Amino acid sequence: xxxxxxxxxxxxxxxxxxxxxxxxxxxxxxxxxxxxxxxxxxxxxxxxxxxxxxxxxxxxxxxxxxxxxxxxxxxxxxxxxxxxxxxxxxxxxxxxxxxxxxxxxxxxxxxxxxxxxxxxxxxxxxxxxxxxxxxxxxxxxxxxxxxxxxxxxxxxxxxxxxxxxxxxxxxxxxxxxxxxxxxxxxxxxxxxxxxxxxxxxxxxxxxxxxxxxxxxxxxxxxxxxxxxxxxxxxxxxxxxxxxxxxxxxxxxxxxxxxxxxxxxxxxxxxxxxxxxxxxxxxxxxxxxxxxxxxxxxxxxxxxxxxxxxxxxxxxxxxxxxxxxxxxxxxxxxxxxxxxxxxxxxxxxxxxxxxxxxxxxxxxxxxxxxxxxxxxxxxxxxxxxxxxxxxxxxxxxxxxxxxxxxxxxxxxxxxxxxxxxxxxxxxxxxxxxxxxxxxxxxxxxxxxxxxxxxxxxxxxxxxxxxxxxxxxxxxxxxx
Numbered sequence: 001x002x003x004x005x006x007x008x009x010x011x012x013x014x015x016x017x018x019x020x021x022x023x024x025x026x027x028x029x030x031x032x033x034x035x036x037x038x039x040x041x042x043x044x045x046x047x048x049x050x051x052x053x054x055x056x057x058x059x060x061x062x063x064x065x066x067x068x069x070x071x072x073x074x075x076x077x078x079x080x081x082x083x084x085x086x087x088x089x090x091x092x093x094x095x096x097x098x099x100x101x102x103x104x105x106x107x108x109x110x111x112x113x114x115x116x117x118x119x120x121x122x123x124x125x126x127x128x129x130x131x132x133x134x135x136x137x138x139x140x141x142x143x144x145x146x147x148x149x150x151x152x153x154x155x156x157x158x159x160x161x162x163x164x165x166x167x168x169x170x171x172x173x174x175x176x177x178x179x180x181x182x183x184x185x186x187x188x189x190x191x192x193x194x195x196x197x198x199x200x201x202x203x204x205x206x207x208x209x210x211x212x213x214x215x216x217x218x219x220x221x222x223x224x225x226x227x228x229x230x231x232x233x234x235x236x237x238x239x240x241x242x243x244x245x246x247x248x249x250x251x252x253x254x255x256x257x258x259x260x261x262x263x264x265x266x267x268x269x270x271x272x273x274x275x276x277x278x279x280x281x282x283x284x285x286x287x288x289x290x291x292x293x294x295x296x297x298x299x300x301x302x303x304x305x306x307x308x309x310x311x312x313x314x315x316x317x318x319x320x321x322x323x324x325x326x327x328x329x330x331x332x333x334x335x336x337x338x339x340x341x342x343x344x345x346x347x348x349x350x351x352x353x354x355x356x357x358x359x360x361x362x363x364x365x366x367x368x369x370x371x372x373x374x375x376x377x378x379x380x381x382x383x384x385x386x387x388x389x390x391x392x393x394x395x396x397x398x399x400x401x402x403x404x405x406x407x408x409x410x411x412x413x414x415x416x417x418x419x420x421x422x423x424x425x426x427x428x429x430x431x432x433x434x435x436x437x438x439x440x441x442x443x444x445x446x447x448x449x450x451x452x453x454x455x456x457x458x459x460x461x462x463x464x465x466x467x468x469x470x471x472x473x474x475x476x477x478x
Contacts, residue, residue, distance in 0.1 A: 034223035035206060038441055041315050042229030043244075047073040049160045049179035052150070056140050057122055062151045067158030067181030069188030073229040074180075078209040080172040083218030087145040087165035087172065090216055094163065095119035095147060101215060103207035112136070119147060137161075151180065156187045171221055174212045176205055202226065227445065230315055244310075244324050251321045251334065258332040258348040263374045264409050265382040267352070271405040277383065278425070279405050284436035286389070286398040286443050294367060294391055297450060299398045303389040303443045304369045311442060312387055312435045328354040328371055339419075348376035352384065358393070367391045370401075375409070381424065382409040387435075400439045402432055 048071070049064050064071055085093075093100065096117050098109040107127055114123030121142050127135035136152040146164035151157055159180025166173050182188035206224055213220045271277045287299040294300035306312065308328070310320045322333040331351045338344055354371035370388030375381055383406030390399045406428065408421055 035202075035226060036223045036441065036445075037202075037226045037228075038438070038445055039228040039230060039315055040311055040442070041244075041309075041319065042071070042073055042231040044071075044231055047071060047179070047229045047231050050148075053121075053141055056150075057138070060152045061138070062153050062155055062158040062183060064159040064179060064181050067183055067188075068185045069182045071159075071179065071181050071231040073231070074176075074178045075225070075227040076176040076205045076209060077225045077227075078174050078213060079168075079221040080174065080213050080216045080218040081170075081221040083172045083216040085172065085216045085218075087167060090165045090172070090174065090212065091145050091147065091163070093215060095142075098125060101208045101211035103204060103211075107204055114139075124152070125149070151183070154183075156183045157181065158183050172216055172218060174209065174216075176208070225445065232319075244320070244322055254334045254346055254348075255321055255323070255332060258334065258350070258376060261348055261376040261378065263350070264377045264379055264411065265375065265384075267374060267384065271383070277405045277407050278428075280403070280429070280432055282402045282432045282436045284400045284440045286400055286440055287447060288398055289391065289396040291394055291396045293393070299443055299447060300367070300369075300389055300391045302446050303398070303400055303439055306439055306442055306446075307369075307371070307387050307389060312439055313431075314434060314438060317431065317434075332376075333373065345380075347379040347381075349373040349379070350376055365393045367393060375406075377411065378413070380409055380413065380419070381406055381428075383407060400436055400443075402436055404432065 052058070052061075096119070098111075098119075102109050110126055110128055112124045112126055114120055119139055119142060121139050123139045125137050125139075127137070135155045135157070137149040137155065138152055139147055140150045140160070141148040141162075145166060146162060148160055148162040150160045157178075157180040159178060161176065161178040161180070164175050164177070166175075206226075209224055210220075269275075271279070273279050286303055289295045289298045289300060310322075310333070313320070317338055319336045319338075320333045321336070322331055326332075328351055333349050333351070335347050335349060336344055337347060351371055351373045354369075356369045357367075359366050359368055368388055368390050370386055372384055372386040374384045383404060385404040385406070386402065388401040388403070390401060391397070392399075408424070
């Protein structure tokens with residue numbers, strides 16, 4: 001079979017593009033399908049693509065190492081109830097005609113090499129999209145319930161993508177998992193910085209999952225889940241590196257420079273509203289546990305791990321660089337704060353303490369793990385923020401709590417302080433609420449994935465979490 005389509009075939013495909021792009025944009029704006037989107041900070045090697053099977057034809061392959069920008073480890077998942085189809089039925093139908101689930105007004109999966117009605121290792125396809133953005137791929141792995149594709153030269157991305165189906169908890173679960181970087185610097189600009197390709201990609205794969213639900217002759221159960229583990233291009237590729245987060249020379253110098261800085265406020269002073277401070281507290285319920293001590297691998301421990309790995313902040317907004325080998329208490333962190341997706345500010349904070357204790361409140365005992373950080377000189381904000389996870393030992397209820405006192409710094413870059421005065425308070429409160437929602441959402445997602453025997457994209461968080469120590473008969477505090 002010829003590797004390329006005829007000119008007439010390509011023209012027929014392209015003829016749908018103008019109307020297709022308009023229709024796709026309209027559907028994207030008015031999409032009613034609920035979607036759950038979460039992004040973690042990832043690390044290598046756990047978020048790298050799987051090894052290619054022995055004997056894989058590697059000619060023309062565009063591996064993740066050949067790409068540009070951050071590595072994105074993504075998982076798109078839908079659950080389907082009341083389906084009359086088995087996982088094998090679904091994958092058999094897809095392997096016979098991958099285009100049957102394509103959003104045809106915008107993209108088309110077309111076979112270039114291999115038998116028309118069967119999928120085998122070595123077969124090649126192309127995803128036709130508007131403009132010169134064809135996506136050639138090759139089948140590198142195939143089972144009755146899954147297949148995996150690798151990108152070829154000229155694809156917008158560099159890496160691999162896998163489609164699989166399974167029965168789980170009375171539902172049919174369909175998953176698309178990918179490990180890829182942008183194919184070149186222009187693609188990285190469109191995806192990572194302008195975010196145009198990111199939203200197009202999200203719409204495309206969400207549309208595919210909606211069509212899989214129709215193919216399965218069932219109904220969607222719950223929202224479509226989209227989980228991403230991002231490994232920044234400047235992040236240390238060595239999993240044993242002492243640095244977490246961006247580790248380029250400039251980030252290292254910024255982190256080293258924090259050692260000479262002091263807090264930009266008096267930690268022993270009064271921090272009440274009457275003294276001009278903002279005082280905030282946000283509480284969010286997490287999945288409960290049986291009463292008693294925290295359950296191994298349960299909600300409390302999962303939230304603790306997320307907090308210790310500094311996964312509380314959306315990496316699109318805040319990213320942290322710190323030494324993993326430094327004790328939590330006294331650890332310096334450089335926070336890269338992003339504004340409007342373009343501007344980036346770097347500020348320093350220092351962790352004051354971490355604690356794991358049993359407190360007695362109104363006659364009830366609660367297990368509390370938490371840590372706090374204070375702002376350093378040069379920060380446009382002054383104050384301290386606490387992240388905590390509570391478990392009430394009598395009922396098993398688990399909560400995430402955020403407490404903070406803050407105000408505009410009295411020194412530091414004038415432009416940043418003026419920006420904080422104009423916009424900072426509203427964005428600060430939005431960040432607090434988002435952090436609470438994020439910890440709750442990630443905790444639920446992590447527990448579901450571990451229960452199902454799958455890892456979050458990447459297996460766990462970045463490996464820096466410390467397991468909670470049994471505290472025995474700790475002295476209660478109030």
